[in-house]
Amino acid sequence: MHSRFIILIILFSLLAVSLAAGIVTGAYDLSVADLWLALTGRAEELEQFLVWQVRLPRLLMAVVVGSALAMTGAATQGLFRNPLAEPTLIGVTSGAMLFAVGMLVFSVHLLAAFPLWVQQLGVSLASFIGALLTTGIVYRLAAGRGQLNVATMLLAGIAIAALTGAITGLLIYQSDEEQLRDITFWSLGSLSGANWTQVAIAAPIVITGGYFLGRDALALNAFLLGEREAAQLGFSVERVKKRVIVWTALIVGVCISLTGLIGFVGLVIPHVLRLWMGTDYRRLLLYSGLLGASFLLMADTLSRSILAPAELPIGILTALVGAPFFLWLLLRERRKISWL
């Protein structure tokens, strides 16, 4: 009980530090005093704008997306009882990618008649629809006679990912240089487009989704023993699976559609916590959310300040910073590992 409290404090402190570091750091030189003035609305207009319309929404977006990716990562690993699982496996990522690329390539023709904001929203909307659609297809493929076979779903997810990957490749082949560049940057992810609208779209879905995933934490714990055992313990296994998949698709779909692909967070953050405190989904989901938020905050702070005034795509950083750290942890804890 005691150590649990300490872990929570550490995670919250980490988040607070990351937030504080994130808000004071940036290409624009802003002293802490000026920052405070801007936060309280007493600074000059440009600095006010910078803090309220550029830095803050971006920080919150990092918190929302980071926690979303890490939480859903933990949940899918529980669902599939597979340490390598991440939301990619239920088709959500590949579908989002395919539709986003399709929109980037064809929007010129498809949406030319529409006003600009529709065209811009187009990519996000398309990738969100794509995320849900492919997840739906993967789900249908794996569901038969009222039962969802997670092993089938895993394989179907891989097959669908390969298929959509091929179609994406075809679209990329059709794209011109400008589109190609946009596609590349989209697939590396970025929070540079963050604004309050994005936060307002993503946050409610992620918070609601996180809450509902959390409600199935006990069931996910029971899944560790196996599906049949979970059913015998009184969980309605099929419903749990359905709920976890639907919420994961929604959460990840909305995040990816707004920020592009940000890899690594969903896979690694839950494992870091497992190595540290074991697998108990009642806490793992929340802790993953906290650590994921801190991690993405730090990665994004680096991404926008390391090359300032230019910007490094965040997808590069999450892997660049996260992978060595994870390997180090893995080697150190090698003996203790008993996954899931």
Next chain:
Amino acid sequence: MKYFPVFLLLLLGLTACGPSSEGHPEAETTGAEEQRIVSLNGTLTELLYDLGYGDQLVGVDVTSSYPAAANEVPKLGHVSQLNVEGMLALRPTVVFVADEAKDKPALKTLAEAGVKVVPVKMNATLDNAVVAAKTLADHLPIETDKIDAYAASIGSDKQVLETTLEGTEITPRVLFIYARGAKQLMVAGTDTEAAAMIVLAGGENAIQSFSDFKPLTPEALVEAAPDAILMFSSGLASLDGKDGLANIPGISQTPAFRNDHIIAMDGHYLLGFGPRAAKAANELAQQIHVSVTK
């Protein structure tokens, strides 16, 4: 634990009044005062230097590499991946961007912050520099005679080009290859700046069957049967020169390669469509026609 006060403070700041966001620092007028200019296009950067605004540039994009002084100006990366805060930190009074890139979200935010973002229409024509300079003059105190002088010098360059072209009878088929190492080879179809430049120089784009750039295939090379192959100097260098080019399947079978008609020109000079476009077209015209008659 000790950071908790900071965290609470931040939360407090967050929940405190959300100040209005319509930050519009004093509207910029085209006075004689010092400007802080950001240019997000290599050709516009070249123009700005040419027109005497080089020392007022505070940021440029990744394509701004000419003149050499532009490399000393802080680089903002690619126009698709801009850092809003980084740009705000430069406190620009005006941001120039090519028309087709004007809708990037980062530029929208910048405009919301009160920065003047000016889209400049760019075309693959020899007069592009004059047209673009006129747009710049709407926002910077550029004297009209400077632009007239531009038009005159481009005009005389065009005269030279015409004289060159008058002495030619054939229309050589020119293939433009964009290379970034032997694994990344693209050829220019129709509707590309490369094709436009080839036509201006009195040639014909060797590929007529598709638009934009497509990966190079040996069969397409043979079918295109170019009389001359045109590349960026940097592209040819990335293949280790002509010897490296020879190793690419299909290249050595082309008339261009057999007759050693490989032309390499600086990328920005050739396809920037800046003030030197007519000069570049003339140089290209001479090279492709010499190549054919040789």
